[in-house]
C-alpha cells in the first residue's frame with residue numbers, strides 16, 4: 001500500500017485559538033499542516049502571512065506545507081522558508097518563470113511544489129515534472145475553504161500519476177486540495193493521490209482527530 005499524508009488546512013480552524021488547534025493537529029495522525037496564503041490579487045480573498053506562519057511554527061511539530069495563492073511568489077520564497085515552511089507550493093498560473101521558481105524553492109531548502117487551478121490541464125506539468133517534489137491539483141477554484149469538490153480532479157489525478165510514472169519521477173507527491181471529504185478520499189487515493197488537504201471537513205467535525213484518522217484509513 002502507498003503511504004498517504006493528511007494535511008489539515010488551518011484556514012478552517014478557530015483563529016482565536018490557533019495555538020490549541022495546532023496542538024490538536026500535533027496529537028493527530030496528520031503528518032502535514034496546510035497553510036493557505038492568499039493575497040487578494042491572485043485570488044479574491046486575503047488570509048494571512050508571515051507573522052501567523054511564524055507563530056504556528058513555534059508550536060507545530062508537523063511539516064508546514066505552505067500553499068501560496070499569490071502573485072510574484074518568487075519574491076517571498078526565502079522569507080517563507082525562514083518563517084518555517086518545509087514545503088512551498090506556487091501556482092503555475094502565477095509563475096511566468098516556473099522552472100526558475102522551482103529551483104529557488106529547492107535552494108531555500110524546501111520541497112518544491114507547483115499547483116494548478118481546476119481549469120488548467122495536467123499536461124502543463126510535462127516539462128517540469130522531473131524537477132518537482134510535489135504537484136498540487138486544485139479540486140475547487142482557489143480562494144475559499146468550504147467549497148464543493150470538482151469531480152474532474154479524480155481524472156486529473158490519474159492522468160498525472162501516469163505522467164509521473166512515464167517521466168520516471170517515482171517520488172513525486174500528488175496533493176489534492178479543496179472539498180476533500182470521506183465521499184471522495186478513497187477515489188482520490190486510488191487514483192494516485194499521496195497528500196489530501198482537508199479544511200472544513202476536519203475542523204467542522206465534532207472530533208477533528210477522529211476525522212483525520214478516518215481520512216487516513218482509506219489507505220488501509
Ligand SMILES: O=C(CO)[C@H](O)[C@H](O)COP(=O)(O)O
Nearest residue numbers: 142143145146178179199200
Ligand atoms: O487552498 C485552499 C482554498 O483555496 C484550501 O486549502 C482548501 O479550500 C481547503 O479547504 P476545504 O477543505 O474546506 O475545501
Ligand SMILES: [Fe+2]
Nearest residue numbers: 036067177197
Ligand atoms: Fe490550499
